Amino acid sequence: MAPELSVTHRVVRWDLPGHGGSAPGLIGPGATVGDLAALVLALADSLGIDRFAYAGVSLGGAVGLHLAVHHPERVSSLAVLCSSAHFNGSKPWEERAALVRRDGLAGLAESADARWFTPGFTVPELVADHRNADPDAYAACCDALGAFDLRDRLAGIDVPTLLVAGRQDPATPPAHLREIADTVPGATLVELPGASHLAVAQCPEAVLAALRPHFGAAPRRGMEVRRQVLGDTHVDGAQSRQTPFTARFQDFISRYAWGEIWTDPTLTRRERSMITLTALVAHGHYDELAMHVRAARRNGLTPEEIGAVLLQTAVYCGVPAANSAFAAAQRVLAEDDGTEG
Structure with missing residues (x-):
């Protein structure tokens, strides 16, 4: 997925401590999501990146939420994928951490497919990476998950936020992402059918389709087109009436209807x-x-031409419908021509 996004963005990927190329000693017992967020900020600082768009999966998504709450000046936009604002309390994670510290990761790796993917799907490389992760670092990540609960801070997030849920995800089911979407002002939720916890691996094209407009120029371009077509007076009125209840709908209109559909060059x-x-x-x-x-x-x-379109609707939509349409259109055209009243 990074190669596709790197066509239009500078993409920096990071591994959890003890996973992939990251050193295991970066965190230890009792680690928190805040500790992981600090590592992300240190990485950004080392690269000279002051502000960035962030996307994270599972624990990585929790890191993104922490950054948006505690370091909003660093985050320009946020995508949280198959994650949650809480992970069902500390007890299951304490038990998993103890198991891994005692027995290693081989046993958990055997059940990875069932936890990560829908039946019959697997990505052997990811399972192998899981098996080869450092047990102590993995256990420290479990500590971080068990202690994480940001539900009471979500309403303070004020960056554009995309939530992506796999509908068959047993670890962070759609209800967890919906809880975030309902609380973060203007957040957008996308649910992917046929996807489980690692939707990015199972449905990469669908995830890309959600990420591209979110991290791209669709909202800005959509608002420009919306104003060009509907006029500043109408759009300003719609924006002035926006409330937290309608914010997601207004974002949907600008981002999708105007930023993607109306900008598609296939039709004039x-x-x-x-x-x-x-x-x-x-x-x-x-x-x-x-x-x-x-x-x-x-x-x-x-x-x-407008009259010809409405006349055509009389054939396919019915004469009464066209009659009402002609009346509405005539009022508008008369007002615009300055001939009414």
């Missing part, structure tokens, strides 16, 4: 306006229709 804006007018007539959304009649004019449709 004129064509998209014609499609949108038809869809709104079909579903009887006449308030939205009035707004998009104005948008269609901004996108270059003439009143005659």
Whole structure:
């Protein structure tokens, strides 16, 4: 996944202590997620990186939440994948840490597929890495998981936040990610069907599809296009009425509808306006229709072309629907021409 993201971003990957290329002695018994976050900040400092977008899986996701809460000045945006704001208390992690310190990781590695993937799927290299991790460092990571609970601080996170959940994840089920999404202002939740705990390995394309717009320019570009099509007055009004309850919906509109669909060059804006007018007539959304009649004019449709679109809807959406649509459109066109009232 890093090679794909590195096309448009500088990507820095880090391993947990005692995993991959990281030294095991970086943490010890009683370690916390804060200790791991400090290692991330030290790495960023060593590379001259002041502020960064962060993505983390499982324990790595918890590190991201800690960074966003305790070091918000360092995090520009956050993606938390198959993780949680808590990991069901300390007892199971104390037991696992004791087991690993006593017996090593061979036994846990045997059950890794069941914990990480859906039945029949595996990534042998990841299982081998798990088996070869340093037992003491792994146990220290268990200590960190057992002590972690950031639920009472989530509402203070104010960076763009993406949550990704595997629907078949037994370790951090979607409800854990939904809890974060419901508390972090403006957070977006993506649930991946057919994915378990290591969704990044099992469904890499789906994860990339979520990460790219989140870390890319889609929200900014979406807002630009939204203003160009709907006008500043409408968008400013929508933004002024935004509340914590509607923030995720407004983000969805700017990020997805305007940042991805309306910016797709396959269709012109004129064509998209014609499609949108038809869809709104079909579903009887006449308030939205009035707004998009104005948008269609901004996108270059003439009143005659708008009338032709609405006439077409009379055939396929019904005469009563088209009648209401013509009335709404006529009011808008008259207002814009300064001939009404």
